[in-house]
Structures are given as structure tokens and as C-alpha cells.
Amino acid sequence: MTKKTIAVLPGDGIGPEVTRAAIQVLESIGRLYDHEFVFREGLIGGSAIDEKGDPLPLETREISAESDGILLGAVGGPEWDHLPGDQRPEQGLLGIRKMLDLYANLRPVKAYEALIDASPLKTDIVAGVDFMIVRELTGGLYFGEPKKRETIDGEEQAIDTLAYKQSEIKRIAERAFEAARVREGKVLSVDKANVLESSRLWRETVTECAETYPDITLEHMLVDNAAMQLIAQPTAFDVIVTENTFGDILSDEASMLTGSLGLLPSASLGATGIGLYEPVHGSAPDIAGKNRANPLAAIASAAMMLKYGLQMEEEATRIENALEKVLEAGYRTADITESTQAVTTTEMTEAVVKALE
Ligand code: NAD
Ligand code: IPM
Ligand code: MN
Numbered sequence: 001m002t003k004k005t006i007a008v009l010p011g012d013g014i015g016p017e018v019t020r021a022a023i024q025v026l027e028s029i030g031r032l033y034d035h036e037f038v039f040r041e042g043l044i045g046g047s048a049i050d051e052k053g054d055p056l057p058l059e060t061r062e063i064s065a066e067s068d069g070i071l072l073g074a075v076g077g078p079e080w081d082h083l084p085g086d087q088r089p090e091q092g093l094l095g096i097r098k099m100l101d102l103y104a105n106l107r108p109v110k111a112y113e114a115l116i117d118a119s120p121l122k123t124d125i126v127a128g129v130d131f132m133i134v135r136e137l138t139g140g141l142y143f144g145e146p147k148k149r150e151t152i153d154g155e156e157q158a159i160d161t162l163a164y165k166q167s168e169i170k171r172i173a174e175r176a177f178e179a180a181r182v183r184e185g186k187v188l189s190v191d192k193a194n195v196l197e198s199s200r201l202w203r204e205t206v207t208e209c210a211e212t213y214p215d216i217t218l219e220h221m222l223v224d225n226a227a228m229q230l231i232a233q234p235t236a237f238d239v240i241v242t243e244n245t246f247g248d249i250l251s252d253e254a255s256m257l258t259g260s261l262g263l264l265p266s267a268s269l270g271a272t273g274i275g276l277y278e279p280v281h282g283s284a285p286d287i288a289g290k291n292r293a294n295p296l297a298a299i300a301s302a303a304m305m306l307k308y309g310l311q312m313e314e315e316a317t318r319i320e321n322a323l324e325k326v327l328e329a330g331y332r333t334a335d336i337t338e339s340t341q342a343v344t345t346t347e348m349t350e351a352v353v354k355a356l357e
Helices: 015-033 046-052 058-065 090-099 113-118 166-181 197-210 223-232 244-258 296-309 313-328 345-356
Strands: 002-011 035-041 069-074 104-110 130-136 144-152 155-161 186-191 217-222 239-242 265-269 276-279
Touching (some): 002 015, 002 090, 015 345, 058 090, 104 296, 113 313, 130 244, 166 186, 186 197, 186 223, 265 296, 296 313, 296 345, 313 345
Parallel strands (some): 002 035, 069 276, 130 239, 186 239
Antiparallel strands (some): 104 130, 104 265, 265 276
16 A cells, blocks of 8 residues: 655635545545555645635644645635735745746646537647647746835835746756656747747756757747747647747646636656645635535646656556546536536536546
């Protein structure tokens, strides 16, 4: 029996609903493969602010640092939008990413065959979509200093800084090349090198890094064009590597190729070996507490934890197959069907568990 300790940080809004679904699926995997998963729950985001006055309490940091992997729901919501920037729920998420140096955010985008009709795009455009966004996660505008408000000539001014060190670019580029090695061998680096100095260093560094990977084809594209090409010919992509902000925006855009933001999982990896696994979507305040959220992104994130964090590839594949099976069987949450036949979060989760066993 393998024993693994998993930190569970449900967070806010639909976070707890979809995290519960992922845990149910992991428990089922535990039964099937005789693994013992020990779940240790911690507060993060708005709920942590309400209970502890801190979006990332010490106890949560400890639980996370002592775990074999972290499963996170989502943070944020209108209740906390009035707070100053450095005290918002999102700081909990940014804080834990920084604390564990989780610089590589893998966001696979794969269109399920059964859901080809769920995308607002034409089926011949989205059929066969299968790429991976490798988003830099601990640099760029999110963390650059200075980040502040000041008064200039009697007027309020706000500053965010977009900075990248060469070493930060190199290590994320290496992740992208490694990812491409087990895929189709193509990396597209997305930047804004026609305008931004940080992008020019990005492009130079990625190009230099490519010399070590002669088996991989590297191309570059400006981000505005990439946003368009993602819709025009999304099957042309294999691995997309890009900086923090561009990756954030492009991945939400890419979700619509699959039909819903509620389908995209992610893995955030660093050097410590402790990864964080969370859906790409947020806390969805508009549907929170209604048992309507699509749990598949969270469940697929748990599968990514098994694959990338716990060396349980077979178990991960079993989950992925179960997801395909329930979709083929016609199960649809409200985000991926217009019919009144939509199933609830709990019904979808039960269907996945049944398909597993
Ligand atoms: P969101 O991702 O929460 O929601 C965008 C839209 O997608 C909403 O209409 C929502 O109902 C829908 N949606 C998202 N996930 C879904 C799911 N699983 N099933 C069905 N529908 C789903 O983005 P937002 O509304 O811009 O942000 C809300 C809050 O979430 C903000 O406070 C934001 O900071 C936070 N946020 C957190 C994370 C995170 O924790 N990783 C990510 C994104 C946004
Ligand atoms: C995401 C989210 C976060 C981000 C926010 C909530 C800080 O949008 O994980 O995509 O921008 O990274
Ligand atoms: Mn985002």
C-alpha cells in the first residue's frame, strides 16, 4: 500500500464543491489500487481571510509544505473585492505559488470528441484540438517590483512591473521543450517582442535554449496574432510557452475550444517536487452553492496530480478514460448543454466514480 498525504485547499465559491468531487474520485482510485490518500484540509483565499485574517495562513503553508501534492479549488469573490490589493484572496494563491516556486504551469487543452458540439466554434475547427500551454507562473507583471500607487503632479498613478530574469525564462523554456519531447516535438513561444523589452529577452533566451533541443521545432509568434490563431487553426498547436499574463489570458480563451472553462485542469510544478493542482477556472460566484458547477476540471486536475506528482500514471489514465466515458454516455453539466437535462455537480461526480469502478 502506498501512502500519500494530499493538502486540500478548497477556497471560495465553487472551489469547495469541485474539490469535494476530486476527492471522491481520488478515494475511489485509492480503493481500486490499494493506495492510502491522507487528505489534510487548509484554508486559503477569502474563507481564510474571514476565519484567520490572512489569505494564506501559517497552518495552510505548513500543511502544503509537508504534503506530497496540493489540490486547490479556487479563490476570490465579490465579498472581498473591496480589499486592498495586497490583502485580497488572490494573494493566497499567488503566495503559495511563490512559496513553493511553482514556476511551471501546465495547462493541457484537449477537445473531448463527445463534446465537439459544445464549443461555440465550428466542429471542423475544434475536432482534434490537443495542445499544452506552458505558462510561466512566478514572474512577470504578477510579481515584478515596484508594484505600487503614487501621486504624480497631484494625480494618482499605479505601477506594475513586467520583469523577467534570463534564468526564469530559461527554466520555463526547458519545461516546454521537455513537454514537447513527449508530444509532437513542436514549441511555439508567444511574446510581444515587437514592443516589450522583456519579450525580446524572452525570445532570445528561448531561441538559445532551443540549441540544446535539436529534436524540437521552435517557432515564435506575437501574442495578438496567437490569440487569433488559437481560434482560426487551433489544431496547429502542440506546446505553447509564454509569460505569466499572456498564459493566463490565452488559456481562458482556449477553454472555449473544448466547450467550457469548467473542463480545463492545470498542474503547477517547481523544483521542490510538491506540485499544486487546480482547475484553470475561478470561484464562479454566479453559480456558487447551486450544485451546478462542472467538476471535471477539478477531477482532471487530480488526475494530473497522480501523473505529474505521485508517479501513478496508470491511475491517472483510468480517470481520464472515465471522464471520456461519462461524456460519451451523455452526462452534461449546465455549462456544456443547453438542455434542461443538465446534471448536477454531484450527479456528474457520481457518474465519474461509477465509470471508474
Ligand atoms: P471564473 O472562472 O470564476 O468564472 C467565469 C465564468 O465561467 C462564469 O460565468 C462561471 O460561472 C463560469 N465557470 C467557471 N468555472 C466553471 C465550472 N467549473 N463550471 C461551470 N461554469 C464555470 O472567473 P471570474 O468570474 O472572472 O472570477 C471570479 C473570481 O474567481 C474572481 O475573484 C477571480 O479572482 C477568481 N479566480 C480565481 C482563480 C483561481 O483560484 N485559480 C482563477 C480565476 C479567477
Ligand atoms: C488563474 C487565475 C489567477 C491568475 C488569479 C486568481 C490570481 O486567474 O489561476 O488563472 O491570474 O493566475
Ligand atoms: Mn486565470
